[in-house]
Amino acid sequence: MKAIKNQEDNLMEKISSLCKRRGFIFQGSEIYGGLAGTWDLGHFGVALRNNITQNWWKKFVDSRRDMYGVDAAILMRPEVWQASGHVEGFHDPLVECKKCHHRFRTDQIEDAKKCPDCGGGFGEVQQFNMMFKTHIGATEESTSISYLRPETAQGMFVNFKNTVDAFHPKIPFGMAQIGKAFRNEIAPRDFIFRVREFEQMEIEYFIRPTDWEKYFEYWKGEMLDWMEEVGIDMGKVHELEVSKEDRAHYSSRTIDFYFDFPFGNKELFGLAYRADFDLKTHKLDYIDEEEGGKTVPHVIEPTFGVGRALLAVLLSAYSEDPEGKQASDGAGEKEKRVYLKFKPSIAPVICAVSPLLKNKPELVEYANTKVYAPLKAEFGRVAWDDNGNIGKRYRRQDEIGTPFCIVVDFDTLSDDTVTVRDRDTGEQERIKVTDLKNYIKEKID
Numbered sequence: 001m002k003a004i005k006n007q008e009d010n011l012m013e014k015i016s017s018l019c020k021r022r023g024f025i026f027q028g029s030e031i032y033g034g035l036a037g038t039w040d041l042g043h044f045g046v047a048l049r050n051n052i053t054q055n056w057w058k059k060f061v062d063s064r065r066d067m068y069g070v071d072a073a074i075l076m077r078p079e080v081w082q083a084s085g086h087v088e089g090f091h092d093p094l095v096e097c098k099k100c101h102h103r104f105r106t107d108q109i110e111d112a113k114k115c116p117d118c119g120g121g122f123g124e125v126q127q128f129n130m131m132f133k134t135h136i137g138a139t140e141e142s143t144s145i146s147y148l149r150p151e152t153a154q155g156m157f158v159n160f161k162n163t164v165d166a167f168h169p170k171i172p173f174g175m176a177q178i179g180k181a182f183r184n185e186i187a188p189r190d191f192i193f194r195v196r197e198f199e200q201m202e203i204e205y206f207i208r209p210t211d212w213e214k215y216f217e218y219w220k221g222e223m224l225d226w227m228e229e230v231g232i233d234m235g236k237v238h239e240l241e242v243s244k245e246d247r248a249h250y251s252s253r254t255i256d257f258y259f260d261f262p263f264g265n266k267e268l269f270g271l272a273y274r275a276d277f278d279l280k281t282h283k284l285d286y287i288d289e290e291e292g293g294k295t296v297p298h299v300i301e302p303t304f305g306v307g308r309a310l311l312a313v314l315l316s317a318y319s320e321d322p323e324g325k326q327a328s329d330g331a332g333e334k335e336k337r338v339y340l341k342f343k344p345s346i347a348p349v350i351c352a353v354s355p356l357l358k359n360k361p362e363l364v365e366y367a368n369t370k371v372y373a374p375l376k377a378e379f380g381r382v383a384w385d386d387n388g389n390i391g392k393r394y395r396r397q398d399e400i401g402t403p404f405c406i407v408v409d410f411d412t413l414s415d416d417t418v419t420v421r422d423r424d425t426g427e428q429e430r431i432k433v434t435d436l437k438n439y440i441k442e443k444i445d
Contacts, residue, residue: 012262023042055345059229066174093107094126130185152178175206195307201304232268233312261312261315269305274299349401349402350444354405371436417432
């Protein structure tokens with residue numbers, strides 16, 4: 001068991017080290033010692049995050065006729081959170097060690113009587129509200145209290161009437177949002193898995209009460225399809241039917257999708273049947289012309305965490321060549337090859353263009369004007385890489401997850417063909433420069 005735990009810790013160290021080394025993810029406020037539970041996305045992290053969220057938006061909003069996008073404000077009136085139950089009920093059980101004074105959530109420690117850090121005993125369990133409280137305006141008074149939203153859902157519910165009045169949608173229809181949420185986690189941990197500032201991709205799908213089971217199963221299928229589409233290893237995804245005792249107060253049924261992270265089988269996404277709790281809470285209704293009269297629609301809620309999706313995609317893509325299969329750096333040195341096996345549609349860089357030698361102006365000019373510039377204009381996600389020898393460039397692009405490396409050599413100058421190297425197989429083929437765009441488009445599709 002100890003050996004397995006060491007392997008899991010080692011994998012997370014490899015992932016976090018790669019993310020920093022290659023510009024995916026950095027510790028928040030790192031030059032001042034870091035701030036627990038906060039992480040900054042670097043250039044490739046932003047690109048990967050954007051590809052994931054854009055893919056989600058395309059599937060669940062742009063390609064549908066029954067979905068309406070919103071982007072609600074992070075700050076809302078406190079009455080919203082009072083009505084939703086967050087002010088009174090959004091708590092986690094907290095214990096503090098009497099010896100080292102470290103604090104823990106009681107559901108995240110194995111021994112309820114013994115501190116995992118120092119072995120000391122715990123004080124009494126306290127209830128800790130995870131919402132970040134702030135004040136609006138120049139004075140800190142009770143009337144100026146507001147909160148950083150702990151979820152994106154309420155921003156859609158309070159805009160239900162606005163959406164109905166503006167677009168007159170027919171049931172069933174949905175509202176979708178991608179946005180930041182904040183939770184004052186007692187013990188943020190496991191890299192970007194449990195953080196205090198995070199992003200959600202969420203849908204509130206409004207239905208007639210009699211149809212809830214049909215649409216619950218429908219959205220479960222849609223969620224699973226999307227996970228596979230972005231490259232999450234479906235062999236590591238598991239469904240958990242949440243018991244009544246463990247469900248949120250608003251939920252009549254919940255399925256959590258769990259993923260085999262290196263630190264354990266943990267929640268990835270969730271699907272909840274919220275019934276009519278939220279619209280009734282906010283005193284909202286809907287005139288159903290087909291059924292006749294006013295009604296309160298019920299709600300199916302698929303929820304996706306962007307950070308957890310990003311981490312699951314990274315872990316699913318992380319690959320090492322097996323022992324004995326190594327990659328040369330072009331100078332005689334050999335080492336095990338590490339690469340991120342992203343799907344081309346999700347990869348932060350779709351291809352990298354390199355002149356074989358950067359001190360040969362004719363190669364640089366050809367690579368820049370006839371290969372890099374046209375591909376950059378067409379795909380955007382194209383990198384220029386002339387740093388080090390070809391072997392080192394390949395290894396660097398492998399770690400970034402670039403599916404294709406394109407090399408302009410001296411043969412290119414005479415026959416207008418380039419070498420295209422495949423990230424996963426290492427195989428190379430000669431492709432006409434005029435065929436590159438279609439070649440890459442076919443690979444992305």
